[in-house]
Amino acid sequence: xxxxxxxxxxxxxxxxxxxxxxxxxxxxxxxxxxxxxxxxxxxxxxxxxxxxxxxxxxxxxxxxxxxxxxxxxxxxxxxxxxxxxxxxxxxxxxxxxxxxxxxxxxxxxxxxxxxxxxxxxxxxxxxxxxxxxxxxxxxxxxxxxxxxxxxxxxxxxxxxxxxxxxxxxxxxxxxxxxxxxxxxxxxxxxxxxxxxxxxxxxxxxxxxxxxxxxxxxxxxxxxxxxxxxxxxxxxxxxxxxxxxxxxxxxxxxxxxxxxxxxxxxxxxxxxxxxxxxxxxxxxxxxxxxxxxxxxxxxxxxxxxx
Amino acid sequence: xxxxxxxxxxxxxxxxxxxxxxxxxxxxxxxxxxxxxxxxxxxxxxxxxxxxxxxxxxxxxxxxxxxxxxxxxxxxxxxxxxxxxxxxxxxxxxxxxxxxxxxxxxxxxxxxxxxxxxxxxxxxxxxxxxxxxxxxxxxxxxxxxxxxxxxxxxxxxxxxxxxxxxxxxxxxxxxxxxxxxxxxxxxxxxxxxxxxxxxxxxxxxxxxxxxxxxxxxxxxxxxxxxxxxxxxxxxxxxxxxxxxxxxxxxxxxxxxxxxxxxxxxxxxxxxxxxxxxxxxxxxxxxxxxxxxxxxxxxxxxxxxxxxxxxxxxxxxxxxxxxxxxxxxxxxxxxxxxxxxxxxxxxxxxxxxxxxxxxxxxxxxxxxxxxxxxxx
Numbered sequence: 001x002x003x004x005x006x007x008x009x010x011x012x013x014x015x016x017x018x019x020x021x022x023x024x025x026x027x028x029x030x031x032x033x034x035x036x037x038x039x040x041x042x043x044x045x046x047x048x049x050x051x052x053x054x055x056x057x058x059x060x061x062x063x064x065x066x067x068x069x070x071x072x073x074x075x076x077x078x079x080x081x082x083x084x085x086x087x088x089x090x091x092x093x094x095x096x097x098x099x100x101x102x103x104x105x106x107x108x109x110x111x112x113x114x115x116x117x118x119x120x121x122x123x124x125x126x127x128x129x130x131x132x133x134x135x136x137x138x139x140x141x142x143x144x145x146x147x148x149x150x151x152x153x154x155x156x157x158x159x160x161x162x163x164x165x166x167x168x169x170x171x172x173x174x175x176x177x178x179x180x181x182x183x184x185x186x187x188x189x190x191x192x193x194x195x196x197x198x199x200x201x202x203x204x205x206x207x208x209x210x211x212x213x214x215x216x217x218x219x220x221x222x223x224x225x226x227x228x229x230x231x232x233x234x235x236x237x238x239x240x241x242x243x244x245x246x247x248x249x250x251x252x253x254x255x256x257x258x259x260x261x262x263x264x265x266x267x268x269x270x271x272x273x274x275x276x277x278x279x280x281x282x283x284x285x286x287x288x289x290x291x292x293x294x295x296x297x298x299x300x301x302x303x304x305x
Numbered sequence: 306x307x308x309x310x311x312x313x314x315x316x317x318x319x320x321x322x323x324x325x326x327x328x329x330x331x332x333x334x335x336x337x338x339x340x341x342x343x344x345x346x347x348x349x350x351x352x353x354x355x356x357x358x359x360x361x362x363x364x365x366x367x368x369x370x371x372x373x374x375x376x377x378x379x380x381x382x383x384x385x386x387x388x389x390x391x392x393x394x395x396x397x398x399x400x401x402x403x404x405x406x407x408x409x410x411x412x413x414x415x416x417x418x419x420x421x422x423x424x425x426x427x428x429x430x431x432x433x434x435x436x437x438x439x440x441x442x443x444x445x446x447x448x449x450x451x452x453x454x455x456x457x458x459x460x461x462x463x464x465x466x467x468x469x470x471x472x473x474x475x476x477x478x479x480x481x482x483x484x485x486x487x488x489x490x491x492x493x494x495x496x497x498x499x500x501x502x503x504x505x506x507x508x509x510x511x512x513x514x515x516x517x518x519x520x521x522x523x524x525x526x527x528x529x530x531x532x533x534x535x536x537x538x539x540x541x542x543x544x545x546x547x548x549x550x551x552x553x554x555x556x557x558x559x560x561x562x563x564x565x566x567x568x569x570x571x572x573x574x575x576x577x578x579x580x581x582x583x584x585x586x587x588x589x590x591x592x593x594x595x596x597x598x599x600x601x602x603x604x605x606x607x608x609x610x611x612x613x614x615x616x617x618x619x620x621x622x623x624x625x626x627x628x629x630x631x632x633x634x635x636x637x638x639x640x641x642x643x644x645x646x647x648x649x650x651x652x653x654x655x656x657x658x659x660x661x662x663x664x665x666x667x668x669x670x671x672x673x674x675x676x677x678x679x680x
Binding site: 195197198200201202203204205206207208211215216219220 | 356357358377378379381383384385387388389391392393394395396404405408409452456
């Protein structure tokens, strides 16, 4: 939901101390001046934030000639819905789209699995060497990702023990996604702040480590799972370099890798339609999950004090 | 229902702190034992060792004849009620109650029966489908109790379960927990720093300080016959008044004198404390409970049994009045609990009658109470 700053400020009026007191609101200069500034700010934010997206959406259903000749005009010669269909079928955006979805789901699962289990081990089970491992994990945060590209690539080509190259398999994208120290540290810090007494209550109730993890810790961790999920899916959706390196077969590549390559063979209108389809999922995903995940009300009533 | 036994139990932390030291204690089957003491006295640590939440550094703990030092919490068959309730926030009340039973693979119909029974006992029938966040403090506390009850364990372990409730609810729940414990007849260890709870609830109370057990006895006994200055000062509210005094013989009567005051020691006191005679001519610590002092207007005074004092503060509690005064200097502030109709006024003199049959005496050096058997 978009908050309207103007309304919020007005609703505070008279109900308590505010930046601008009720008496001051009655003065017309302040009333119109502040109101106007708020309106300008709101319009500015909408134009900057939503403008490009709206333009992309409009251009996705506008004939190429119109987009080139009148980039800001609103459908001077009618809409071209065929752009979307053509992008989906002829340019095979549909296939790349599902590839991206598949990659994102796999990466998401691996990341959430590694982050929660590792976080649980470090924060809840707390073996004696947990501090050492946490310290080592933290140090990996200081290594730039680019430095790791070559060793990671070598490892994917010649994985230890398995001796079977992962190149051109989705595992080549999924498995390295799990190696995120940031996620582990994030989740471990969240678990650190969960009330210990609940874990102790569960242990006395008869829960072993697995049951504690599955039935108590995970359900209480929805807020952080939401955060990790959003990060994981977005990162996977827009990742370009790594999939380009390890997925050489065009039929398996995701949108981020394919889009720049199909640009040369496609008309602008169809290409913009393809871009629009590609950006739809992150936007819809964010709109759906921001409310349910980021509220962070998972702990109400658990403990007192 | 099982007896619990501490044998020479100690908890030593890596930095060498001995949170609990040489704890020897037998808790009988079905007994309501209260651990009481100030913060940091080791009472909660002792309880957590029984629960299996703290490792036992030295000694052994036995539950129902079985040494449990190496037994995991879940296999000790005890249920614990936490100070902050520790309910599972994502589960409904019914699920909270049933969780422990499900993990023990108890038949579904039996789970339903026990949850319903516990809900009835605790008056939670209307709240079974609610989440803890939709309950009041008192209701959450009941759910926490219910979670212990449904398990039908060998022992209940309660860690200050009432300290987060408001005063009125606390009195109500205090009675309820006692009633439940009597009905269910389950061995219970109850940890509290509140001596009122300790006095009213326990079959016996164990007073702890600095990790060591000071005294274990029935509440009245601990109140009447404290073994040392600490127990005497800790149990009873307001705390026992204490002052350094001299024992002398005046006109053939053994007399205790402090500041400008002196009191004749009754034969009844000497009968209970024969060892007191040995301190004649020496220093002792005299203890007088506030409730053993009364305004002379309301009780018969006898020579050698009164104190004439100047009231420094008057606190009217409705049913009684607390009169503050000093007997020697500023360090010897006394409190008397006197009749609500007292005419005591701040800055005015007042005559108080002392129940000299109930005087307490302690050795100044060791702080141990002076009786016949303990010298």
